[in-house]
Amino acid sequence: MSLYRVYFRNQSKFVVGRDVFDAEDDACAMAIAWTLCDACSDVCTAFDLWQGVRQVEMSSSPRSPDLNFDGVATQVQNIVLERELVLRHTQWVVADSRRLLEETQRLLSSTRRAHAV
Numbered sequence: 001m002s003l004y005r006v007y008f009r010n011q012s013k014f015v016v017g018r019d020v021f022d023a024e025d026d027a028c029a030m031a032i033a034w035t036l037c038d039a040c041s042d043v044c045t046a047f048d049l050w051q052g053v054r055q056v057e058m059s060s061s062p063r064s065p066d067l068n069f070d071g072v073a074t075q076v077q078n079i080v081l082e083r084e085l086v087l088r089h090t091q092w093v094v095a096d097s098r099r100l101l102e103e104t105q106r107l108l109s110s111t112r113r114a115h116a117v
Helices: 026-039 074-088 098-116
Strands: 002-009 015-023 046-051 054-058
Touching (some): 002 026, 015 026, 015 074, 026 046, 026 074, 026 098
Antiparallel strands (some): 002 015, 046 054
């Protein structure tokens, strides 16, 4: 596992949120960053993903063309849910994202249904 940082940016390129998380590799980290950015897309239009001093990804769109949450691995979903909950309790602008609240609730419901089966 490696430590990654994601910075969420608004349309003026200002940082409106930040998070740090562990991920297995760059691909996993990018899936997490894309999913979190998509969840905050009402206040976030782009993100920068870093591992240490290395920039992994810089997006100019909150949505990945192939973003399919149902196809994201369970491990990634668990990390995303954890990070969404953390982001909602920060002082960053993204904490006020209505879409983040909706996506967190949707993921919590999905997780509960999966555990009930």
